[in-house]
Amino acid sequence: MLSKKPSARLKQVLPSGAKDISFFEQVYDVVKLIPPGRVTSYGAIAFFLGARSSARMVGWAMNAAHGMPDIPAHRVVNRNGMLSGKMHFETPTRMESLLKKEKVKIKNDQVVDFEKLFWDPAVELS
DNA sequence: AGGCTGACATCGC
DNA sequence: CGCGATGCCAGCC
Secondary structure (H helix, E strand, C coil), X not given: CCCCCCCCCCCCCCCCCCCCCCHHHHHHHHHHCCCCCCEEEHHHHHHHCCCHHHHHHHHHHHHHCCCCXXXXXXXXXXXXXXXXXXXXXCCCCHHHHHHHHCCXXXXXXXXXXXXXXXXXXXXXXX
């Protein structure tokens, strides 16, 4: 996979009067609400959006979120608490660094105490 | 216009 | 208990 970036970047800025809220935008909305030092999973976000099987899309949304400073994609990991998307950052160590800055410990590309740091949108945003 | 792929998750064999 | 197959939505070839 070489340059496989969605240059489209969706609508990115949402033209004035953008009323059609796509799945992606909902994902961004949730990810933006993840507090520092906390993490969540692709599946949790997908589930919160009512599409438990659409976890893949969440990952794809993160890919499209590249370049959006408001989207803390590093706080989203897979269900095992593993930094599965670290290789998609500017540098493979970027994701880990950002998390460590937020006092999140990483070991073997995995979030330590993932269950304790887990931020469930279905609960927090209920 | 049709098909493959993807930073996941779950069910089936 | 482990690997294979399927679902899901959007973007790109």
